[in-house]
Amino acid sequence: MLTTATQAAGDLLRDGYARITLRDGGERLLHQVLGESRQFFGRPVGEKERYAAADFNFGYRPLGREFSVSAERPDLNDCFTLWHDRHDLIPNAAEIPELTEALLAWRAYLSAIVADTVGEVAAQLGGHKAPLFEAASYLQLNNYAVADSDRDLLQDKHEDGHLVTVIHTTAPGLELWLNGEACPMETATDEVLLMPGSVFADLTGGRIPALYHQVRNLHMTNRTALMYFVNPALAEPIYAWTTEPDTTPMDLREKIRSNPSMFGLPDVPAL
Numbered sequence: 001m002l003t004t005a006t007q008a009a010g011d012l013l014r015d016g017y018a019r020i021t022l023r024d025g026g027e028r029l030l031h032q033v034l035g036e037s038r039q040f041f042g043r044p045v046g047e048k049e050r051y052a053a054a055d056f057n058f059g060y061r062p063l064g065r066e067f068s069v070s071a072e073r074p075d076l077n078d079c080f081t082l083w084h085d086r087h088d089l090i091p092n093a094a095e096i097p098e099l100t101e102a103l104l105a106w107r108a109y110l111s112a113i114v115a116d117t118v119g120e121v122a123a124q125l126g127g128h129k130a131p132l133f134e135a136a137s138y139l140q141l142n143n144y145a146v147a148d149s150d151r152d153l154l155q156d157k158h159e160d161g162h163l164v165t166v167i168h169t170t171a172p173g174l175e176l177w178l179n180g181e182a183c184p185m186e187t188a189t190d191e192v193l194l195m196p197g198s199v200f201a202d203l204t205g206g207r208i209p210a211l212y213h214q215v216r217n218l219h220m221t222n223r224t225a226l227m228y229f230v231n232p233a234l235a236e237p238i239y240a241w242t243t244e245p246d247t248t249p250m251d252l253r254e255k256i257r258s259n260p261s262m263f264g265l266p267d268v269p270a271l
Helices: 002-015 026-041 045-051 097-124 198-203 253-263
Strands: 018-021 059-061 078-083 138-144 153-158 164-169 174-178 181-184 191-196 213-216 223-230
Touching: 002 018, 002 097, 002 191, 018 097, 026 078, 026 097, 026 138, 026 223, 045 059, 045 078, 078 097, 097 138, 097 164, 097 191, 097 223, 181 213, 198 253
Parallel strands: none
Antiparallel strands: 018 191, 059 078, 078 138, 138 223, 153 213, 164 191, 164 223, 174 181, 174 213
C-alpha cells in the first residue's frame, strides 16, 4: 500500500483530509458490513437493545445517547460499536456472528491503511513512527432513520477527538468545514475518507489540524455511515512529534482517554 499511503499522506498535509480508493477486496468487505448493518438496524428497537452494554460503550447505542456539541441536541442516529476485536464485550454477541465477523474483517483491512498512512506522515515530519492504535480504536455504524425531524443538522459541527476517522457514507449529508465553509462530501462505493482529529493536531504540532464536519438533514431514509475511530494505544506515554524548544513534552494519554466525554460517552477503555 506504499503508493496509496504516500498519496494519502500528501493529501492530509496539503488538503487536511484524504480520499482513499479501496483495493485488494476492500470494496467487498465494505459492502458485507453494510449488508449486515441493514439486517441489524431493521430489527425492532427492543430487540437491538439486547446487544447494548450497560454503559452503551460496546455494541448497540440507542438514539439520544451521543451528541456532537450539546446533550440538548443529541445526534439523530442510533449506532453499533465494536472496540478492537472484543466482540466478547457486546452482550449476546454470539447471536449476531455475521455482523461482528464482517466488522472484524473490515477493521483488519482499515488498520493496514491507517498504519501505512499515519506512518508515512510521521516519517515525512522528521522520521517519526506511527503509534500503535488497534487496542484503543473502534468501528461504529451510524443508522440515520429520523428523516422527518425538522432539525437542519443530524449531527452538529464537531471534530471527533481522535487521531483519525476513516469514514464511508451511503448517502449525501456529510459536510466538511474547509476554508471556513461547509462543503458537501460524498464517498463513492469503493472509497473512504480519512479525516484527522485533534489528537493528530497535537501529534503534529498543528501541522495537520483537526477537521470539523457535520451531517445535514436531507430528509433521507436508510442513510448509513461506517467509521473507524482511531486512537493511539494508551499503554505507553504519547508525546507530540514536534515541540517548542526548551519545553517539557506533555504526555497526551489523559487527553486521549477522556476525549469521548465531550460527546457524552465513557472514557477510552483499557483493552
